[in-house]
Structure formats: C-alpha cells, structure tokens
Amino acid sequence: MKNFEQRTHYKMYKSHKGWLVAGITVTTMAVGIIAGPQGTQTAQADDNLPKTENVSGANGSSSKPEGSEQQDPANSIQNSAGGTNGNTAGAGGDTGSAGNAGGAGKTGATPVTESTDVTNDATTSAPTNVKTGITVQNPDDLTDKVTGQAVFNVSKTHRLQYTYDHSDANGVSTDLRVVNGYSTKYQAQGSKVWLGETYANNIAQDAKGMDVNSPLQYSDGTHPLYIDEWMPDSGLQYFIWQSNFTKQYATIADFRDNFTKAELATVTSIYSDENKQAVNSNNQPSTYYYALMSMTTLEGLQNATNLQSLYLNPNLVVSVNAYNDGFQSGNLWDIRALSNLNKLQRITVRLFSVNDISALSNKDQLTTVDMAYNQITDISPLATDKSLDIKTGTQLAEQHVLLAPITVSTALGKGQNDTADGTLSYTTPSFIIKDLSAANLPVKGFDNANNAKYPSLFPSSADAGSINDNTLSWYNLLTGTDTDYGSLSTIWSDPNSSFAGYIIQPYDMAEDVSDLNVNIQLLQADGQQLNLAPATLISGDVGSDVNVQANATVMTFLNQQIAKGYTFSGLILDGTGLYSDWSAGNGKATRQTSWTTTLTDAPKTWTVLFYKDVLPWNVSVDYGTKDAAGNFTPITNEDGTPVTDKYNGTSDAQVALNSYRKDFPDYVYTGAETSVDGKTWTDISQSTDIPFAGAKQAIRMVYVNAKRATVSHDG
Known part of the structure; x- marks a missing residue:
C-alpha cells in the first residue's frame, strides 16, 4: 500500500517592501488510502528536508489527516x-x-x-x-x-500575507489555538497533525518516536510522530535541530524520531547563527535560513522551561541574495509559547511579523527586549516586567x-x-x-x-x-x-x-x-x-x-x-x-x-x-391576561396606561420572581413567561428566581379574570 509523499517547500510572496517567505506544503496523494482516520505521511529521509528551491504558482493539492475534527468555531x-x-x-x-x-x-x-x-x-x-x-x-x-x-x-x-490573516492560499490557518483539537483548517507547515493544545500538553516529557495512541493514522497503519504533535512547525523543528542538537543527532530524521520535551527543557539559549544561514562564502541562503524565515509559530517552545535567551535575527546579506531585500521579514507571528518561560532574561526577535507581545509580560528576570522591525502595536504588556527599563532595555522601532x-x-x-x-x-x-x-x-x-x-x-x-x-x-x-x-x-x-x-x-x-x-x-x-x-x-x-x-x-x-x-x-x-x-x-x-x-x-x-463574567441586565415586566390563542392583553391603571415594572441590574443577581407578583382585585395570578425577542416566550412559572436569558429581557406576569359569585334574591 502506497503512502502519502510530502515535501515542504518555501514559496516567495512579494510584499509591500520586498519578498515575504511563506512555507508551503506540496502534497502528492497516492492510491490505496484506507478508510478511517488518516494523516499525511511525515518525511523521514534526508531528501525530504525543507527544500531551498522556490515553488511558483498556487499550493498543490493537500491531503490532510482525517479524524474527529472539532466543530468549526464559526458555527457556535x-x-x-x-x-x-x-x-x-x-x-x-x-x-x-x-x-x-x-x-x-x-x-x-x-x-x-x-x-x-x-x-x-x-x-x-x-x-x-x-x-x-x-x-x-x-x-x-x-x-x-x-x-x-x-x-x-x-x-x-x-x-x-496581511496583518490578521494567518491562512495560506488554501485557507489553512497557522493560528493553532483557535480550535483545541484536530482541524484541517488550523495547521502549521509540516506534517499537519496538530491535535490541539491540550493533547500537546499531555504528551509525556520523555515521549519520542511514533505516537501509537494518536487518533490519526497513516495509510500504512502507522501514526504521527510525537514531535509533530507538540512542535508542529517543521521550520521550527529544523531550526532547533541545527541550532542546538546537531551533535546529538546526525540527521533531521534522527532528531525527529528521538527528540523529547525533556531534552528541550535543558536548553538555556537559542541563537540564530548567521554563518549557518549561508551555504558558502557568497552568502547564498541555506536550508537553515529558510527554516528560520518560514516558521510561523513557536508552539512547542513552552517546553524550554530553562530558556534564558532567545535570539532570532535573519542574516541581512543572505536576505539580499535571497530576496533582493536586506530588510526582509520572516513569517513568525505567534510567540504565545513564551508566556510561561519565566527565566527569560533576553529576547531578540528582529525582522519578523510578531504583533502581540502579551507573552512577554510578568517576567521578573527580563532585562532586554529587541523586537524592531515587527508589527507590534501595543507595548503595555512590558509594564509588568520589573527588571526591564523601557528606554535602555528595549528596541522597538520600525514596526510596520x-x-x-x-x-x-x-x-x-x-x-x-x-x-x-x-x-x-x-x-x-x-x-x-x-x-x-x-x-x-x-x-x-x-x-x-x-x-x-x-x-x-x-x-x-x-x-x-x-x-x-x-x-x-x-x-x-x-x-x-x-x-x-x-x-x-x-x-x-x-x-x-x-x-x-x-x-x-x-x-x-x-x-x-x-x-x-x-x-x-x-x-x-x-x-x-x-x-x-x-x-x-x-x-x-x-x-x-x-x-x-x-x-x-x-x-x-x-x-x-x-x-x-x-x-x-x-x-x-x-x-x-x-x-x-x-x-x-x-x-x-x-x-x-x-x-x-x-x-x-x-x-x-x-x-x-x-x-466578562457579568452583563448589564435590563428586565421589563408587564401584567396582563392571555386568551386561548395566546394573545396578551395588558392590565391597566385607572388612567388606562398598562401596569408595568422593571429591574435594572447585573446578570449575576438573584431576582425573586414572586417579588414582581402583584395583587389585582379583579384578577388571579396564574404564572409567568419570559422572552428576549418578544416573539418566543418560555414558561418560568416554576422558577424561584427570574432566569437570566439575555441582557434585555421581557417578563409577562399572566393573570385570569376573577370569577365573582352571583347573589340572587327571590321575591
């Protein structure tokens, strides 16, 4: 039975100031796919490393893993x-x-x-x-x-690739935390077997190789690798291997088969080596350079719990040769993985696409933040960093x-x-x-x-x-x-x-x-x-x-x-x-x-x-009778105006239904109903408190005409 064959290429998109690199996965689907959950076979050989050649045109056909895909949040x-x-x-x-x-x-x-x-x-x-x-x-x-x-x-x-659109030409978004589960619509470049943040967090520190318990399965009966489930971006994988683990693992395939969260936890510094970004003295771009430029998310790096320094900076000379633009920005936008890395002291992420730096808040040891040439529009999270001097410890110029x-x-x-x-x-x-x-x-x-x-x-x-x-x-x-x-x-x-x-x-x-x-x-x-x-x-x-x-x-x-x-x-x-x-x-x-x-x-x-937590709650209360057809007739005051009442408060309040019950000499109370649109009414007669149904809510207290005894006098 033949499997999917997947190679990751890197496609160039022209941006407003040069060329923008974007990782594109081109997938060729073979025959013999088994029924049930399936995934795109992960590249396991050196010839399936991220390629440096450019691929023109639109994305190729893409075969995605099939499984228990979560409901699209749009529906909710x-x-x-x-x-x-x-x-x-x-x-x-x-x-x-x-x-x-x-x-x-x-x-x-x-x-x-x-x-x-x-x-x-x-x-x-x-x-x-x-x-x-x-x-x-x-x-x-x-x-x-x-x-x-x-x-x-x-x-x-x-x-x-615009500011708030993280999707590729096929509509696949790299905003992985939108759905906490598997979805073909939210995947990073690579194997595309992200199963959600909860699944990734539950993977053991020493887990390596194939995840035999994964709900996803390839056409040959195998399952995704653990690393693809907790560090889903293939560009980040390659970059971490080249930057920190080439002595331990001779090939990217060896790294992917054996690398664990526990090993990442030993890392104190991650540094983008300018020399490795060039393949020769002519400063032509290397696969390492393309991996750095193409990765979109640091998802998985939250396991680097001892990380003190992160330095990501493209080689400007290589960028000139690759894109005719020394100020070319990389695709990285998602740094949420840094949120709980409280040992961070220095962070340099220059010439990328980061917009939100909330992940850098509440870091007592952080003294240096160099994030020039990104897309940051709010630096207030840095106010919570006790050791950071905004004037001397940061470089935040040239946001675009x-x-x-x-x-x-x-x-x-x-x-x-x-x-x-x-x-x-x-x-x-x-x-x-x-x-x-x-x-x-x-x-x-x-x-x-x-x-x-x-x-x-x-x-x-x-x-x-x-x-x-x-x-x-x-x-x-x-x-x-x-x-x-x-x-x-x-x-x-x-x-x-x-x-x-x-x-x-x-x-x-x-x-x-x-x-x-x-x-x-x-x-x-x-x-x-x-x-x-x-x-x-x-x-x-x-x-x-x-x-x-x-x-x-x-x-x-x-x-x-x-x-x-x-x-x-x-x-x-x-x-x-x-x-x-x-x-x-x-x-x-x-x-x-x-x-x-x-x-x-x-x-x-x-x-x-x-x-957040509570809404303003505006309740209008009407009093009246209902006929057999459901038509409501208000009970009126002596001047002919309808009898009404109201409650203005918050949705967390307990408001007794009986507190709005009134006695009328000619009417007997029978129950109550509520509506948020004035069209569909729900009986709440058995409720002790008025149930919150919406910020603007109507209550109808329903009565019937009282039956009066008739006294007759015989002559």
Missing part, C-alpha cells in the same frame, strides 16, 4: 448572533476586503494575552463617535496635513502594519472630489496604538517628506489630515496602477521609548462601493463600553452581501477575545452601537440577527459586544 458564534450567547468565534478566510484596523503586521494576528483581568487588558474607552466613510470635509479644519505621493508598491497580483485592501469610491479621486459643500473625503476608523501605560499614541498621515530609506515604499498616495489624535481623513486619492494598490499610510512615534512604526492601508477605487465598519467592544456591568480591538473596515459593491464571518481580520479579533476569557454577548448592534440606545429602544441602535448584511449607499457601522 454564528448561531449566537440570533440570541443564544456563544463562547467561541469562527475563523473565516480572507475576503480581500478587510481592512482598517489600528495595528498588526503582514502575517500576524494578535496572539492571545494570558491575563484576563479587564484592568490589565489594553482596552480603551469607546471614542466619541466620528462618522466614518465618505464625508464632506474642509481640509482647512484638519491638522498635521500631508500631501499624497505617486508611489504604489502593494501588489495586486501576488498573494500577500499591512492591512488587507479596501475598495473606495472613485468620487474620492483627485480632481473628482470637489463639491459645492466642500471636499469629499474618506474618514477611516480610529487607530489603536498603545504605549507602556496602555494610553493611545497619536497617529498622523505619512508622506516620507524626509526621504528616509527604510519607509521609502510606505508613503501615502492620498492627502491626509487628522480629525483627532487617532482618526484621519483622506482626500485627493491617487489611482493605483493595474498591478499595485494605492496606500493610506499612517505613522506613530512614542516620545518615551523607541516604539514607532507605520500602518499601511492598501486601497483600490471603483464606482458604487460602500463599506461596513466593525467594532469589537467590551460591555461592562454598568452598561459602559470599551474597545477591545481595532476597528475593521470591510468594503464592497453597493447591493452586495457581506458575511462578516468570512473576514479573516474580524474573525481573528473575535477569537482573541474568546481566548482572553471574554464571552460573546449575542449582541451585534448597528447605528451608534451603544447598549444604552438599544436597551432604551430609541431606534438609534438595532440588534442584528445575522452576520450577513447588504451594503447600501450609506456606510454602516456594527458593534460586536463581549462581556
């Missing part, structure tokens, strides 16, 4: 949009239209932060509403104005954020945007960039007026000015080329540290387009709201349907909140997005019952609400 949160509270968020593919979020990088979504205390999260008060989308603006009212440059460098023809493209109206184009009332401009959602104290840093448009070398590909191709410290308005947009997008480019700089960077929003232009602005906020017990993530702008043709769950950026943000311990409230509000407006029923915020909407001429805004 999708159902909850209609009313049932969910606790997971789905992850969809990139629609090519997600966009305007304040912070991240080419390949990385914000990794999970370990702290779930609201006071420690980088939440921010929801800003005063600024109308986004197309507006009439007087440029003289804007501050920090810049002039657009005719520079177009974001490719339309190559598949780019590449957002997924949006499409805007041609009416915004230079020479077409003058109206009788002013200049048509495009206002983007607020950017969220956090300093050490978690305060918002101001942003402004970027035109590279100083002709700096590194950001020479980043200048805005539109005029811009600031509405406030975090919101910009763009006008006189220049049209991109057939092969490259225009850019709405922003810059920030922290006066108290080296933390600085760029946000690049690619755009195309077309007629009859509109957009949906998606906010993700925390609904607090007192009804106030805090931003949990940057806003995301989704654009498309007027009249087209937009499925928010198909947008990789939004789904990444939703899954982040779930991982932080927040729960989806089931509320998606349009309009103002304010819970107070929705609960008041004033029409300013309406609940959405689907994740899909139709774009209209007027831009739309959605606010997705999460909560």
Whole structure:
C-alpha cells in the first residue's frame, strides 16, 4: 500500500517592501488510502528536508489527516448572533476586503494575552463617535496635513500575507489555538497533525518516536510522530535541530524520531547563527535560513522551561541574495509559547511579523527586549516586567502594519472630489496604538517628506489630515496602477521609548462601493463600553452581501477575545452601537440577527459586544391576561396606561420572581413567561428566581379574570 509523499517547500510572496517567505506544503496523494482516520505521511529521509528551491504558482493539492475534527468555531458564534450567547468565534478566510484596523503586521494576528483581568487588558474607552466613510470635509479644519505621493508598491497580483490573516492560499490557518483539537483548517507547515493544545500538553516529557495512541493514522497503519504533535512547525523543528542538537543527532530524521520535551527543557539559549544561514562564502541562503524565515509559530517552545535567551535575527546579506531585500521579514507571528518561560532574561526577535507581545509580560528576570522591525502595536504588556527599563532595555522601532485592501469610491479621486459643500473625503476608523501605560499614541498621515530609506515604499498616495489624535481623513486619492494598490499610510512615534512604526492601508477605487465598519467592544456591568480591538473596515459593491464571518481580520479579533476569557454577548448592534440606545429602544441602535448584511449607499457601522463574567441586565415586566390563542392583553391603571415594572441590574443577581407578583382585585395570578425577542416566550412559572436569558429581557406576569359569585334574591 502506497503512502502519502510530502515535501515542504518555501514559496516567495512579494510584499509591500520586498519578498515575504511563506512555507508551503506540496502534497502528492497516492492510491490505496484506507478508510478511517488518516494523516499525511511525515518525511523521514534526508531528501525530504525543507527544500531551498522556490515553488511558483498556487499550493498543490493537500491531503490532510482525517479524524474527529472539532466543530468549526464559526458555527457556535454564528448561531449566537440570533440570541443564544456563544463562547467561541469562527475563523473565516480572507475576503480581500478587510481592512482598517489600528495595528498588526503582514502575517500576524494578535496572539492571545494570558491575563484576563479587564484592568490589565489594553482596552480603551469607546471614542466619541466620528462618522466614518465618505464625508464632506474642509481640509482647512484638519491638522498635521500631508500631501499624497505617486508611489504604489502593494501588489495586486501576488498573494500577500496581511496583518490578521494567518491562512495560506488554501485557507489553512497557522493560528493553532483557535480550535483545541484536530482541524484541517488550523495547521502549521509540516506534517499537519496538530491535535490541539491540550493533547500537546499531555504528551509525556520523555515521549519520542511514533505516537501509537494518536487518533490519526497513516495509510500504512502507522501514526504521527510525537514531535509533530507538540512542535508542529517543521521550520521550527529544523531550526532547533541545527541550532542546538546537531551533535546529538546526525540527521533531521534522527532528531525527529528521538527528540523529547525533556531534552528541550535543558536548553538555556537559542541563537540564530548567521554563518549557518549561508551555504558558502557568497552568502547564498541555506536550508537553515529558510527554516528560520518560514516558521510561523513557536508552539512547542513552552517546553524550554530553562530558556534564558532567545535570539532570532535573519542574516541581512543572505536576505539580499535571497530576496533582493536586506530588510526582509520572516513569517513568525505567534510567540504565545513564551508566556510561561519565566527565566527569560533576553529576547531578540528582529525582522519578523510578531504583533502581540502579551507573552512577554510578568517576567521578573527580563532585562532586554529587541523586537524592531515587527508589527507590534501595543507595548503595555512590558509594564509588568520589573527588571526591564523601557528606554535602555528595549528596541522597538520600525514596526510596520499591512492591512488587507479596501475598495473606495472613485468620487474620492483627485480632481473628482470637489463639491459645492466642500471636499469629499474618506474618514477611516480610529487607530489603536498603545504605549507602556496602555494610553493611545497619536497617529498622523505619512508622506516620507524626509526621504528616509527604510519607509521609502510606505508613503501615502492620498492627502491626509487628522480629525483627532487617532482618526484621519483622506482626500485627493491617487489611482493605483493595474498591478499595485494605492496606500493610506499612517505613522506613530512614542516620545518615551523607541516604539514607532507605520500602518499601511492598501486601497483600490471603483464606482458604487460602500463599506461596513466593525467594532469589537467590551460591555461592562454598568452598561459602559470599551474597545477591545481595532476597528475593521470591510468594503464592497453597493447591493452586495457581506458575511462578516468570512473576514479573516474580524474573525481573528473575535477569537482573541474568546481566548482572553471574554464571552460573546449575542449582541451585534448597528447605528451608534451603544447598549444604552438599544436597551432604551430609541431606534438609534438595532440588534442584528445575522452576520450577513447588504451594503447600501450609506456606510454602516456594527458593534460586536463581549462581556466578562457579568452583563448589564435590563428586565421589563408587564401584567396582563392571555386568551386561548395566546394573545396578551395588558392590565391597566385607572388612567388606562398598562401596569408595568422593571429591574435594572447585573446578570449575576438573584431576582425573586414572586417579588414582581402583584395583587389585582379583579384578577388571579396564574404564572409567568419570559422572552428576549418578544416573539418566543418560555414558561418560568416554576422558577424561584427570574432566569437570566439575555441582557434585555421581557417578563409577562399572566393573570385570569376573577370569577365573582352571583347573589340572587327571590321575591
């Protein structure tokens, strides 16, 4: 019986500043596959090492292991949009239209932060509403104005890896912790047999070789190797072998067959050797270099419990030879594995794609953090590191954020945007960039007026000015080329540290387009709201349907909140997005019952609400009778108004149902029912306390007319 044959290659994608390496697994499927759970056969020979040749074109066909695949999280949160509270968020593919979020990088979504205390999260008060989308603006009212440059460098023809989209061309994401189990949709480059964080953690320290108890099985009856189940990225495996264990293991196959968690626990330093990154004196790239550049996750490195120093830095000369770009960034975005490595003293991860550094918080021995040339947008986790001096112990310059493209109206184009009332401009959602104290840093448009070398590909191709410290308005947009997008480019700089960077929003232009602005906020017990993530702008043709769950950026943000311990409230509000407006029923915020909407001429805004532990709880109580058909007739006061009551508190309260029972002279109480939508009612007559069903909940106390005795007098 023939097996799968798998080889890992490395494909180049052109990015906004050169070439971006991405590991691509090309799989050839042979005949003779047995029924039941199966996996892609792991390469076991030296000729199946990660190859250095480049593979052009799309991914080849991919045969994935089959087993008890966990339910796609999208199903859970999708159902909850209609009313049932969910606790997971789905992850969809990139629609090519997600966009305007304040912070991240080419390949990385914000990794999970370990702290779930609201006071420690980088939440921010929801800003005063600024109308986004197309507006009439007087440029003289804007501050920090810049002039657009005719520079177009974001490719339309190559598949780019945007900030919050970790998926390849086949839709397989490297955000491995979204599903705690096996899923073909969440795998790293290599054998693709990741079975989830719990399974990986339960693998014994001395386990090596084949995992005979794995639920996955190859066509020849064998099972995956243990190492592929706890260190799933083949690039990381190869890198660790070459950096630390070539004396113990002569070949990568020997390493993979015998390496254990216990051996990794002996490592105190991991260092990317610049010499090993070149195969000869001409500095041509080695397999070691490609492994370093292609790995996306450090998953498995949490077992290096004695690690004190981590140094990852591409050889700039080799990068010039490999990609004609010495500042080429590697794919690594996920450093969550470092969260519990409390012996870390020094970390250097330069020229990669890391966005979230929450894993570096609460490290008492950490004295050096060098993470220049990444996509970091929030450095507040470093405030918990007692031995770290933000001014002398860190290097955080040259962060760069590449957002997924949006499409805007041609009416915004230079020479077409003058109206009788002013200049048509495009206002983007607020950017969220956090300093050490978690305060918002101001942003402004970027035109590279100083002709700096590194950001020479980043200048805005539109005029811009600031509405406030975090919101910009763009006008006189220049049209991109057939092969490259225009850019709405922003810059920030922290006066108290080296933390600085760029946000690049690619755009195309077309007629009859509109957009949906998606906010993700925390609904607090007192009804106030805090931003949990940057806003995301989704654009498309007027009249087209937009499925928010198909947008990789939004789904990444939703899954982040779930991982932080927040729960989806089931509320998606349009309009103002304010819970107070929705609960008041004033029409300013309406609940959405689907994740899909139709774009209209007027831009739309959605606010997705999460909560932590408790929700505000607004209960309205009505009193009345029901006829045989179920029609409810209110009991009225003497002035003819319905008798009502209410409860405004929090969802953790115990509210006695009988406390809302009233005595009426002509009516007898029979029971109670509740509803969250006013359509479907559930009998709660036997409940001692009012059961929490939703943040906005109706109770009907049901009565029947009292029967009065009739007294007759005989004459």
